[in-house]
Structures are given as structure tokens and as C-alpha cells.
Amino acid sequence: MSPKTVLRASTALALCISTSAAMAQDTTITIATVNNGDMIRMQGYTDRFTEETGINVEWVTLEENVLRQRVTTDITTNGGQFDIMTIGMYEAPIWGANGWLVPLDNLSEDYNVDDILPAMRGGLSHDGTLYAAPFYGESSMVMYRTDLMEAAGLEMPAAPTWDFIREAAAAMTDRENDINGICLRGKPGWGEGGAFINAMANSFGARVVDENWQAQLDSEAWANTLNFFNGMMQESGPAAFATNGFNENLSLFNQGLCGMWIDATVAASFVTNPNDSEVADSVGFALAPDNGLGPRSNWLWAWALAIPAGTQQSDAALQFIEWATSADYIELVAENEGWANVPPGARQSLYDNPNYAAVPFAQMTLDSILSANPSEPTVDPVPYTGIQFMAIPEFAGFWTEVSQEFSNAYAGQQTVEEALARAQDIVNEALEAAGYQ
Amino acid sequence: MARAVTTQRKALNTALAWLVGLVIFFPILWTILTSFKTEAEAIANPPIILFFDWTLENYGVVQERSNYVRFLWNSVIIAGGSTLLGILIAIPAAWSMAFVPSRRTKDILLWMLSTKMLPAVGVLYPIYLLCIQLGVLDNRIALVVILMLINLPIIVWMLYTYFKEIPGEILEAARMDGAGLKEELLYVLTPMAVPGIASTILLNFILAWNEAFWTLNLTSVDAAPLTAFIASYSSPEGLFFAKLSAASTMAIAPILILGWFSQKQLVRGLTFGAVK
Amino acid sequence: MAPAVFLLLVWMLVPLCMTLWFSLRDYRPLRGGDLGFVGLENFVRFVSSSSFWPAVFTTMLIVGGVLLVSIIFGVLLAMLLDQPMWGQGVVRILVIAPFFVMPTVSALVWKNMFMDPTNGVFAHIWRAFGADPVVWLTDVPILSLIMIVSWQWLPFATLILLTAFQSLDSEQLEAAEMDGAGPLARFFFIALPHLSRAITIVILIQTIFLLAVFAEIFVTTGGAFGTRTLTYLIYQRVLESQNVGLGSAGGVYAIILANIVALFLMRIVGKNLDR
Numbered sequence: 001m002s003p004k005t006v007l008r009a010s011t012a013l014a015l016c017i018s019t020s021a022a023m024a025q026d027t028t029i030t031i032a033t034v035n036n037g038d039m040i041r042m043q044g045y046t047d048r049f050t051e052e053t054g055i056n057v058e059w060v061t062l063e064e065n066v067l068r069q070r071v072t073t074d075i076t077t078n079g080g081q082f083d084i085m086t087i088g089m090y091e092a093p094i095w096g097a098n099g100w101l102v103p104l105d106n107l108s109e110d111y112n113v114d115d116i117l118p119a120m121r122g123g124l125s126h127d128g129t130l131y132a133a134p135f136y137g138e139s140s141m142v143m144y145r146t147d148l149m150e151a152a153g154l155e156m157p158a159a160p161t162w163d164f165i166r167e168a169a170a171a172m173t174d175r176e177n178d179i180n181g182i183c184l185r186g187k188p189g190w191g192e193g194g195a196f197i198n199a200m201a202n203s204f205g206a207r208v209v210d211e212n213w214q215a216q217l218d219s220e221a222w223a224n225t226l227n228f229f230n231g232m233m234q235e236s237g238p239a240a241f242a243t244n245g246f247n248e249n250l251s252l253f254n255q256g257l258c259g260m261w262i263d264a265t266v267a268a269s270f271v272t273n274p275n276d277s278e279v280a281d282s283v284g285f286a287l288a289p290d291n292g293l294g295p296r297s298n299w300l301w302a303w304a305l306a307i308p309a310g311t312q313q314s315d316a317a318l319q320f321i322e323w324a325t326s327a328d329y330i331e332l333v334a335e336n337e338g339w340a341n342v343p344p345g346a347r348q349s350l351y352d353n354p355n356y357a358a359v360p361f362a363q364m365t366l367d368s369i370l371s372a373n374p375s376e377p378t379v380d381p382v383p384y385t386g387i388q389f390m391a392i393p394e395f396a397g398f399w400t401e402v403s404q405e406f407s408n409a410y411a412g413q414q415t416v417e418e419a420l421a422r423a424q425d426i427v428n429e430a431l432e433a434a435g436y437q
Numbered sequence: 438m439a440r441a442v443t444t445q446r447k448a449l450n451t452a453l454a455w456l457v458g459l460v461i462f463f464p465i466l467w468t469i470l471t472s473f474k475t476e477a478e479a480i481a482n483p484p485i486i487l488f489f490d491w492t493l494e495n496y497g498v499v500q501e502r503s504n505y506v507r508f509l510w511n512s513v514i515i516a517g518g519s520t521l522l523g524i525l526i527a528i529p530a531a532w533s534m535a536f537v538p539s540r541r542t543k544d545i546l547l548w549m550l551s552t553k554m555l556p557a558v559g560v561l562y563p564i565y566l567l568c569i570q571l572g573v574l575d576n577r578i579a580l581v582v583i584l585m586l587i588n589l590p591i592i593v594w595m596l597y598t599y600f601k602e603i604p605g606e607i608l609e610a611a612r613m614d615g616a617g618l619k620e621e622l623l624y625v626l627t628p629m630a631v632p633g634i635a636s637t638i639l640l641n642f643i644l645a646w647n648e649a650f651w652t653l654n655l656t657s658v659d660a661a662p663l664t665a666f667i668a669s670y671s672s673p674e675g676l677f678f679a680k681l682s683a684a685s686t687m688a689i690a691p692i693l694i695l696g697w698f699s700q701k702q703l704v705r706g707l708t709f710g711a712v713k
Numbered sequence: 714m715a716p717a718v719f720l721l722l723v724w725m726l727v728p729l730c731m732t733l734w735f736s737l738r739d740y741r742p743l744r745g746g747d748l749g750f751v752g753l754e755n756f757v758r759f760v761s762s763s764s765f766w767p768a769v770f771t772t773m774l775i776v777g778g779v780l781l782v783s784i785i786f787g788v789l790l791a792m793l794l795d796q797p798m799w800g801q802g803v804v805r806i807l808v809i810a811p812f813f814v815m816p817t818v819s820a821l822v823w824k825n826m827f828m829d830p831t832n833g834v835f836a837h838i839w840r841a842f843g844a845d846p847v848v849w850l851t852d853v854p855i856l857s858l859i860m861i862v863s864w865q866w867l868p869f870a871t872l873i874l875l876t877a878f879q880s881l882d883s884e885q886l887e888a889a890e891m892d893g894a895g896p897l898a899r900f901f902f903i904a905l906p907h908l909s910r911a912i913t914i915v916i917l918i919q920t921i922f923l924l925a926v927f928a929e930i931f932v933t934t935g936g937a938f939g940t941r942t943l944t945y946l947i948y949q950r951v952l953e954s955q956n957v958g959l960g961s962a963g964g965v966y967a968i969i970l971a972n973i974v975a976l977f978l979m980r981i982v983g984k985n986l987d988r
Contacts, residue, residue, distance in 0.1 A: 030658055036674040040502060058658045061503070061669035065931070066653055069952050073561060073654060076742035076955075079569050081657045094743065178831060188935035190953075239830045243850045243934065246674060248825070251480050257831060270675050276476055393743035397954025400935075401764075407937035411851035425763070430954070433758070434744075451798040457790065458807035464822055464864070465810050467834070471826070483837055530718060545718065547975055552725035553921040554971030555732065558948045559964030562742065562957050563731035586724040591918055595873075598914050602880065636876050640869065647815045649928065664815060671817055672932075678825065685818045692813045697806055 027316050028056040029083040032071050034303065035061050038136050038266075038343045039086065042324055045332060049323050055316045064191070075100045080310040083317040087132055089123040089302050089374075093391050096131030102307040102314050104130045104321070111322050115347045120302045123374050123386075132304035133325040136266065137345030139368035140199065140298045142286040143253065143271055144260040145279060148172045148179070152259075159287045162203065162228065162297075165260065169236035172259030181236030183258035184229070186410045187245035190396050194403030195299060195388035196262075201225040203290045203297040205379040208390060208427065213383060213436035215427035217402070217420050226416045230409060242410035254278060262288055264301070265368055268361035269340055285364040287371060293379050299388035300372040302346065345369055398430035465689065472496070472682035479678040495683035503666055505687060511577060512662035513691075515652065516645035518581035520638055523592045526585075528634075531596035532622065536608060546597065549590040557650045568655060577660040580652060584645045592641055599633025600626070639699050646692055663688045729968075736961035743955045755962035764946055769970065771855070772942040776923040776974075778859035779866060780916060786863075787870030787915065788908065792900075794871070795878045805875075812868035820932035823861045824850065828933075854938035861929050866922070870915045877911035878904070916978060924971055943967050 033039045039061070046057045060082070062070060071085045075095060087095070095101050107113050113121075113130065120134040142160060149156055152171035157164065169181030185196040198208065206221035216222065233241045236259075238252060246263060250270060253261045254277040261267070274280040288298035305324060307317045323329060327349050333342045340359050342350065350356050351366045377387040384390040389399070402423040409419035431437050459466075471479050473491045499505070534542050564583075565574075573579035603626065611625045627634070649664040656665060670677065670684040736755050739748040759765065794805055811819070827834045828849035836846035849857040881904060889899050925944050934940045936949065947967060951960030 032657070034674075035669045035672075040673075043502065060657045060661070060665075062653075062665065063668050063670075063672045064674075065672070066668045070654060070657075072742070072952075072955070073565050076746070077562065077565050077569060079565065079574060081574055098743070098745065188937040192935070239846070239848045240851060242937070243824075247672065248829075250675065251825075252831065254477075255480060255832075264674075266674065278477070393741070393955055397949065397956070400949065400953050404935065404937040404941070407935070408939070411854075411938050413938060422763070429762075447797055447799070450793065450796040451800065454793050454796070454798050454804045455800065457793065458804040461864070461867070462807040462810055464819070464827065465814060467826060468818075468822055480832060484832070484834065526720060543979075547979060548725075549718075549721055550917060550921060551968065551972050551975055552721055552729075554924060554968055554975070555725075555728055556925060556944050556947050556964050556967050558927075558944070558951050559732055559961055559967070560728040561951065562740070563728060563735065567727070567731075586720060589721055589724075591921075594914065594918060598910060599876075601910070632876060632879075636872060640872065643812055647813070649815055649817060667815055667818060671821055681818070681821065685814070685822075688815065688818070689810075689813050693806070693810060696809060696813065697802075 026054060026056070027313060028058055029313050029316050029320060030058045030060060030081065031084040031086070031305075031320070032060045032062070032067060032074075032082045033086040034064050034067050036064075036266075036303065039303070041333065041337070041341070042135070042329075042343075045329075048332070049320060052323070053316075053319055055319060057320065075308050075310075078310045080308070080312075082308060083311045083313045084305050084320060085308055086135070086303055087306050088304070089300065090386070090389050090391065090396070092124040092132040092304060092306060093126040093385070094393055095306070096126035096129065100309050101131040102309055102311070102318075104133055104307075104318075107133075107318075108322060111326060112349075115327065115349050117346065117348055117369060119300055119369055119372060119374065120304075120346055123300060124302060124304050132302075132306035133321050134302040134304045134346040135325055136343035137300070137302040137369060138265045139300055139345070139365070139372050140196075140263055140288050141265050141268075141364055141368045142260055142262050142288060143268060144168075144284050144286065145172070145256070145258070145282055146284045147279075147282045148259045149284070156284060156286050159296075160289045162289045162291050165262075165289045166228070166232045166236075169232060169260060173236040178257055179259065180238045180252070180257060181259040182232065183238055183244065183249040183252050183261045184233060184241065185245050185249065185263065186233065186237075186242040186407055187248070188400065188404040188407040189245070190389065190399040190403060192245040192403070193407060194399045197225065197229060197403070197406060198399070199288075199299040199388040200229060200297040202295040202378050202387060203288075203293060204228070205291070205293045207378040207380050207382050209382060209384070209431065211381055211383050213431050215424050215431065217424040217427060222420055223416065226406065226409070226420060230416055233410065242407045262297070265361070265365040266344065268365065269344075272340070272360060283360075285361050287364070287368060295373075295378060296371055298368050298372050300369065300374055301388070392434075392436075394430050394434045398426050401426045468682045468689075469686050471679055472686045474679050476677060476679045479682070495679045496687070498680060499670070499683050499687065503669060505666065508661060508663045508666040509691060511656075511660055512646060512664075514577050515580045515584060515660070515662050516642050518577075519584035519588065519645045520592075520641045522581060523585040523589050523641060524596075524634065524638060527589060527592040527596055528622070531593050531600055532626065534593070534597050535600035535603075536605060546594065549593055553587070553590045561650075561654060564651075565654070574655060575657045575660050580655060580660055580662075583651055583655070584648055587648070587651070588641050588644055591644070592637055595637040595640070596630070596633060599630055599637070602633070603629050635699070639696070642695070643692060732961045732964045732968075735957050736965050738958050740957040740961070741955055742957060751958065755958045756965070759950070759959055759962045759966065764941060765966075767939065768941050768943045768946045771940060772924065772944070772970075774855055775858055775862065775926065775940075775942060776920060778855070779862045779923050780919060782859060782863040783867045783870040783919065784912060784915060786867055787874050788905075788912075790867070790871045791874035791878050792904070794875055808871055809868040811864050812866075812872075814865065816865065816926075816928035817932060819865055820861060820929045823857075823864075824933045828857060850934055851938055854934055854940045858926075858929060858933065858940055861933065862923065862926055865929075866919055869919065873915050874908060874911050877908050881907050917975070920974060920978065921971075924967070924974075943970065 043059050050056055074081045120137045121130060124130060124132045124134060144156055154168050154171060173181035185193045187193045201222060204221050204225040206225050207216050210216055249261055250267060252258050253271055256279045271277050271283050272280050288296050290296040305321045307314050311317060327347055330342045330350055339356050344365055356362050372387055374385050374387050389395055405419040405422045408414050409416050472495055474489050478485055478489045568574045611621055652662050652664045653668060667684055667688050670681045737750060739751045830836050830846045830848045839846045886899055886903060889903055927944055930936060930940050930945050936945050947960050947963040950956050950963055
């Protein structure tokens with residue numbers, strides 16, 4: 001029995017199974033998505049879509065890392081496993097440029113593509129062509145405890161500076177009661193601590209590379225960024241901040257153990273939800289801090305739906321995308337679950353809606369998104385787009401390594417200077433190998 | 438086996454063993470307990486051990502969100518199929534290595550083992566491309582074959598070791614009595630090897646059940662097993678420890694129950710094998 | 714032996730040949746796939762990266778640590794479980810259960826529910842004794858990983874060793890007892906030699922799986938704090954950097970390393986197989 005025979009036999013069998021399945025029902029699309037709350041909610045409403053259109057939907061829901069690995073493998077090999085993929089702002093322009101995605105240039109009139117926030121639309125396009133429709137968008141902002149801030153005798157400005165944040169963090173810290181003045185991401189990974197420090201560096205006048213793709217991590221601006229971050233976190237942060245990412249900090253904040261937390265705007269609906277949060281009624285919001293240099297330290301991200309070029313069902317897939325990212329869908333969720341739970345950050349019309357304006361974090365979310373500029377993210381010019389990432393295929397790899405070096409420094413295993421020297425080598429090595437330099 | 442032991446000694450053994458057993462089991466127990474809490478109780482500080490409002494809500498949510506039975510069924514087919522197929526192929530191989538060893542046997546064994554050491558991620562792209570070529574992505578049978586091949590070295594090794602324990606004289610005696618190869622395998626060797634085969638099956642079933650690289654990367658809908666089910670609950674944006682615990686409990690429960698039953702089988706097999 | 718060996722041959726050769734092939738090529742899926750032959754460049758680059766030797770060292774440390782823990786405690790546990798007691802079946806299930814838990818889940822549970830310095834069970838225990846909670850994953854990252862991985866693999870060692878214990882001739886033990894051999898002597902001169910083959914198997918099989926440990930590292934430390942193993946490094950090259958050629962070269966090194974380890978192990982423990 002050779003494996004080839006086995007495989008052939010199994011292929012034949014699989015074909016029989018799949019053809020009989022195909023005959024039994026009409027169109028079915030397969031959607032790969034991430035297991036975040038808004039997408040889970042969307043799955044719950046799939047039946048309505050099927051009723052309206054007669055198109056069946058199969059969901060493949062995976063955690064972010066597995067999803068990314070899964071869809072990247074499939075798209076680069078033209079595997080054709082999915083009719084819609086959920087991707088981020090990092091993937092969309094790169095994949096679009098490679099011709100792997102179906103351009104979303106014939107969206108219907110009703111869909112009103114111009115309603116999509118320009119920042120989101122820009123980040124999901126390549127050369128002006130939209131390749132993925134935003135399901136929800138986010139920036140980052142300061143979430144803080146109004147009661148602790150008051151107790152410290154301070155008042156949070158709508159647009160704080162880093163110096164204020166550091167001072168406030170120190171004032172709110174109460175080691176006796178395990179209260180950390182500030183909780184931030186230090187966890188390695190380009191999408192975790194790596195994203196935070198990169199966005200923060202922008203506000204310190206740092207940049208990852210110069211116009212000629214030469215790494216700039218040995219610059220003073222980067223040293224200032226990292227020393228400031230590390231110093232502040234050692235003073236006022238949680239003991240394990242080097243391993244804390246979004247979820248760990250959310251848990252600390254919800255338990256009332258953080259004075260401030262600077263993170264994704266979508267977290268606002270979690271920390272103000274009384275079912276999950278012990279501090280739901282005393283959370284305030286402010287723009288992410290800056291240093292008066294121009295850029296703030298907030299990022300920009302969107303989870304979006306895209307159609308891989310290899311699919312046989314692009315019409316049905318497009319129909320689904322129009323349904324799921326439409327203003328009508330937002331209405332549908334608002335009707336059933338309340339306005340605080342609609343997917344935020346994608347459409348202007350949502351923020352024009354008076355019902356939504358009543359949601360406490362709505363305006364600050366919009367302001368944060370609007371204040372992020374992915375095409376000019378830094379003080380000095382850079383050859384890439386993206387705020388907390390660079391929209392080039394190599395970025396995820398080298399920035400994860402860089403963030404590992406940073407985390408090692410947070411944990412005290414090396415100095416900030418050593419970490420930056422290593423980071424400098426890592427970035428230069430990667431960019432040189434990829435032919436940028 | 439049956440050494441006479443005082444009740445006192447037995448009580449001491451019991452107490453010690455239960456203590457150690459519970460310490461080792463504690464993380465799982467904690468997961469199971471958490472699955473009955475609300476999300477807020479799950480991260481409460483200090484932790485609530487028993488006195489919380491027991492709720493089945495998490496299980497309800499999980500069941501509503503995913504088709505558990507389909508994932509479970511795929512896991513059973515993939516883990517069971519690959520183990521059975523592997524055992525069928527490995528028994529003759531291990532038999533001949535144990536009883537008709539050649540000069541090369543040890544080399545082959547070592548080499549078999551070294552095949553396991555190829556890091557899976559390194560061949561993700563080649564295997565994925567191969568599966569596209571053969572049209573077997575998201576196919577249970579393909580996964581059965583792949584997992585069987587992955588675990589085959591382990592199966593052969595374990596069986597080889599157990600078979601080596603069987604004294605060769607018994608086989609010679611059987612041969613003298615005119616037993617052919619088939620009879621030898623079926624009536625002499627297999628019964629003696631039952632404990633070894635049983636624990637090999639159990640361990641490989643678990644290994645296949647928990648294999649989370651190929652089962653995640655080569656499936657999407659039709660063939661997705663419980664590892665994919667878990668991947669839709671671990672590390673979401675937001676904190677859903679109670680739901681993750683519920684999903685984990687659902688993923689562990691079948692195999693725990695299976696382990697429970699097979700443990701009885703196993704013990705019987707083990708004592709049977711000891712009589713030699 | 715033909716079918717099994719043949720199947721393995723094919724299974725080993727297909728991926729191995731593919732790995733070798735890609736290791737000589739510049740294969741970057743996000744850059745359009747196969748960009749041509751580059752000779753040994755990937756091999757040079759992989760080994761000259763400053764992460765290579767630390768990764769090899771970390772791998773050895775973790776594998777060695779887990780092996781040590783699981784064999785020492787495995788023998789003790791197997792001995793204990795072999796004794797007559799009430800509820801033996803239940804205790805055995807309790808001890809074996811961690812092996813059923815998927816690595817991702819066990820890593821998440823350990824990281825968030827046990828090792829967390831604020832909410833973890835360990836932190837509560839430490840505080841109950843008036844001590845400062847340990848920040849496990851950054852203060853003692855390797856030890857933490859060894860704990861997590863050992864928890865998963867101890868049951869495997871225990872089960873195999875228990876199977877071996879059961880076939881231990883009790884008459885022999887009793888005879889030794891009659892002759893005045895103490896418990897220690899009985900253990901070292903009768904039980905341990907009897908277990909040697911089972912221990913060999915545990916070492917060999919666990920080594921294979923331990924060399925491939927991934928999810929535990931990914932979930933807990935993300936490869937930082939000196940926990941980046943060779944497997945993890947290869948993962949980063951293939952999936953994070955999307956450089957299959959470089960990762961394949963790493964894969965070839967991993968096979969070489971694994972074979973060196975295996976040869977070394979065979980030298981030490983392999984003779985037990987020939988008894």
C-alpha cells in the first residue's frame with residue numbers, strides 16, 4: 001500500500017463526498033474569521049443573511065495567530081479554502097499589491113463606499129483600489145479611572161502629554177493595594193508590545209527607518225522612547241508588564257488594578273460593561289498622549305473582510321461583505337444589542353447618528369481615529385505607510401524579534417541600550433536581505 | 438503482584454497517592470470549576486474556589502456558537518483512524534524487528550525516530566502545496582494518513598519495546614507445535630502483547646487527539662477537529678476565561694472518559710501481561 | 714517490516730527532500746514564491762544569526778530539564794501507583810489526565826491562572842505565607858517552561874514506567890527482601906535495572922516531542938526572556954518572516970541536531986535495547 005494510492009483513493013472518496021454535498025444544497029461560502037466579539041456576534045446574525053439571499057455560510061473561527069498563519073498559507077499557495085478572509089490593515093495592501101485579492105471596486109450604490117472613514121479606506125487600499133471592507137476599526141486611547149484620578153488630585157486633559165501621564169501614573173500607584181498607576185503592553189510580538197512601542201516612538205520623534213531604509217533604532221529618539229516607557233513601567237506598572245498584552249491588561253483594568261490603560265479603542269466597550277468590569281461606572285477617556293512634536297502615540301487598525309482571488313464564489317462573497325459591513329448591519333446590531341455593541345470605527349454615518357453619540361466612548365474613538373495618519377506617521381519622513389507597523393511583508397518577522405529584545409530589557413535581562421543595538425542589527429539585516437538597502 | 442500488605446500501609450499509600458494525584462490534577466480541576474463560573478467570577482481576586490453561582494451559561498454559549506458534535510466526530514475519526522491504521526502497519530514491523538532482528542534493525546529504528554524530528558513548521562508550505570495538488574485539503578482521510586505517518590515511528594518504537602519483553606522461547610515452542618506465522622502472531626504474540634498494544638493505542642490516540650499543527654493548518658470546515666474548536670476560544674480580544682474553560686472541558690471530557698474506561702482495560706491487560 | 718518502513722521512507726523522504734530543496738532556494742511566499750537558487754546562503758544566514766547558538770542552548774536546557782523532572786518523578790509516581798491502594802483507578806486517571814490537555818490550553822491556564830503575579834494561584838499561595846509573589850515568566854522563564862511542559866509529559870513517563878513496573882517479578886523482590894536487602898538496595902539493584910528499557914523509551918520518545926515544543930513558548934513568553942528554542946526560531950523564520958528558504962535551512966539544522974542528540978542518547982541508553 002503506497003501512500004500515493006492511499007491519497008488517490010482518499011481524493012476520489014473526498015470528491016464523491018463533496019459533489020454529493022454540493023448537489024444537496026445551493027451556494028455555500030466559507031469565511032475565515034478571528035474570534036473577537038464583534039465577529040462572533042456577526043455569526044449569530046448569519047441566518048438573516050441566508051434568509052435574505054439564499055446563500056449558506058460556513059464559519060471557520062480561529063484565534064488571531066492561528067487565523068493569520070492559516071489564511072497566509074492559503075492565499076500565498078492559492079489553496080482556495082476560503083471565499084472570504086478576515087484580514088487586517090497590515091495584510092490588505094500587501095496582498096492587494098500581489099493581486100491575491102479581488103478588488104472591491106464594483107460595490108453597489110446602496111453600500112455607499114464613501115461613508116467608510118477615509119483613514120480606514122486608505123489603510124485597506126493599494127494604489128487607490130479598495131481590497132478589503134472594514135468590519136470594525138480602531139485606534140488607541142487613554143482609558144483611566146476617574147475616581148483614582150480625582151483621589152490623586154489631578155485632572156485628565158482631553159489630550160494629555162507623556163509627562164502628565166507619567167506623573168499621574170506615579171500619583172495613582174498604590175503598591176500596598178496592588179494598584180498600578182498605568183498598565184501598558186510589554187508582551188513580545190509585533191501586534192502586542194511591538195505595536196504599542198512603535199506607535200509611542202512616533203510621538204517621541206523616532207522612526208524605524210529613514211528614507212533610505214536604514215534602521216534608526218540607534219537614534220536618541222528611540223533611546224528616549226524606550227527609557228521613558230521602561231522607567232515609567234518600573235515605577236508605576238504591574239510586576240509582569242513584560243508579559244502583559246491586551247488581554248492581561250484588560251483583566252487587570254477590569255479588576256480595578258490599573259489607574260490608566262492606553263490601548264485599543266474597542267476595549268472601551270469591555271471596560272464600561274458592568275457584567276465584566278468592576279469599574280464600569282468610573283472610566284474616563286482621553287486621546288493617546290503626545291510630546292508636542294506633532295504625532296500622537298495612537299495607532300490605526302481595522303479588521304476587514306476580503307475576497308481571495310482564487311475563489312469560485314466571488315459574487316456570493318461580495319454579497320456577504322456588502323451585508324456585513326453595511327450601515328444596515330450596524331442598525332441591526334443596535335436594534336438587538338444596543339448601540340454600545342455595534343462594530344465601531346468603520347463608517348462616518350455611525351458617528352453622525354445621534355443615538356450613537358450618547359455612547360460614552362463614541363466621540364473619543366472617532367477623534368482618536370481621525371488623529372491617526374498612516375501616510376505620515378512620524379516626525380521625520382519615512383518611506384513606508386502604517387503607524388504601528390510598516391506595510392511591507394518582512395515587518396511582522398523582524399518587528400517580532402525586535403519586540404522580543406525590548407521585552408528582555410523590560411525584564412531586566414539586558415539594558416535598553418543593548419536591546420536597541422540588537423534591534424538595530426535585526427532590522428538592518430532583515431531589510432538588507434529583502435533588498436531594500 | 439499481589440503482595441500481602443497491611444491495611445495501615447495501604448491507607449498510607451492511598452492518602453499519599455490521592456494527595457499527589459490531586460495536586461497533579463488541580464489545574465484541570467481548576468479549569469473545570471472555572472467553566473461553571475461567570476466571566477467576572479473567573480478572574481475574581483482573590484479567587485472563588487467553590488462558593489460561586491454555578492452556571493451552565495458558558496456551555497450554552499459554546500454550544501450555540503459552534504457545532505461541537507461535528508468537531509468531536511472529526512476528532513474521533515482522525516485520532517481513531519490514524520491510531521488503528523498505524524497499529525495495523527506497525528505490528529508486523531515491530532514484530533519482525535523484535536524477533537527477527539537483522540544487523541540493521543537498530544539503525545532503522547533510530548532512523549525511524551529521526552523522521553519525527555523534522556520540525557513540522559518547516560514543511561508546512563511543501564505539504565500544503567502537495568495537498569492542493571492532490572486535492573485533499575480539509576479532508577479527514579488525508580489527515581488520518583498524515584497523522585498516522587507522523588505517529589508511526591512512536592508506535593513502532595513502543596511496540597518494539599513491548600515485544601522485546603516477550604521471551605523468544607515461547608515463540609519457538611509455538612513454532613515447534615507447528616504454528617505458522619499467522620497463528621504465531623494471532624494466538625501467541627498478540628495475547629502476550631495486549632498490555633503493550635493497549636497502552637500504545639491509548640497514548641497514540643491521545644497524541645493524535647491533541648495534534649494541533651497539521652489538524653489546524655490542513656482543515657477548514659469539513660475535517661476540522663477539536664483543536665480547531667479550541668482555537669476559536671483561546672486568546673480572543675477580550676477576556677473569556679470561563680468560555681475557554683468550558684470549551685477546554687468539552688475538548689478534554691471525551692478523552693478523559695475514554696481514558697477512564699481504557700484504564701480499566703489497560704490494568705487488566707497489564708496484569709495479564711505480567712503473568713509470564 | 715516492509716509496509717511500515719516503506720511508508721516511513723516515503724513520508725520521511727518527501728518532506729525531507731522538499732525541505733532540502735527549499736533550503737537551497739530563496740522561497741518567500743509573500744514576495745511571490747520561489748525566487749530561484751541561492752546555494753548555501755540560507756544555511757550561512759541561519760547559523761550566523763546571533764539567535765542561533767542561544768536557541769540551541771535553550772533547546773537543550775528545556776529538553777534536558779523536562780526529561781530529568783519527568784523521569785525522576787515518573788519513577789517515584791509509578792512506584793507509588795503500583796502499590797495497593799483504594800481507588801487506584803481514579804488516582805491513575807488523575808495523574809494521567811494532564812496528558813489529555815491540548816498544549817495551547819495548558820499554557821493559557823498556567824500562564825493566566827497559576828503564574829500570574831497578581832491573580833495566579835501561586836501568587837495567592839505566596840501571599841498567604843507573607844512572601845512576595847514571584848514573577849514567574851520573567852524572573853525564571855526557563856524554569857517556568859520546564860514546569861509547564863513537565864506537567865504535560867510526566868503522565869506519559871509515569872504510564873510507561875508503570876507498565877514496566879507491573880511486569881516486575883514480585884517474587885524476585887520478595888526474595889531480595891528475605892535476603893535482607895533494604896528498600897533502597899531493592900530499588901537500585903532490582904527495580905531500576907528492570908526499568909532501564911522503559912526509561913530508554915521515555916527518553917527517546919519524549920526527546921522527539923520536547924524538541925518540537927512550541928505552543929507553550931508561544932503562549933507564555935513569545936520567545937522572549939531567553940526561551941527561544943530552535944523550533945521557535947524556525948517558526949519565526951517560516952511564518953512570521955515568511956521566509957521558507959531560511960526556515961527550511963533551519964529545519965535541516967534541526968534534523969542534524971536531533972540526530973546528534975539521538976546518537977548520543979543511543980550511546981548512553983541504547984544498549985538497554987539489546988538486552
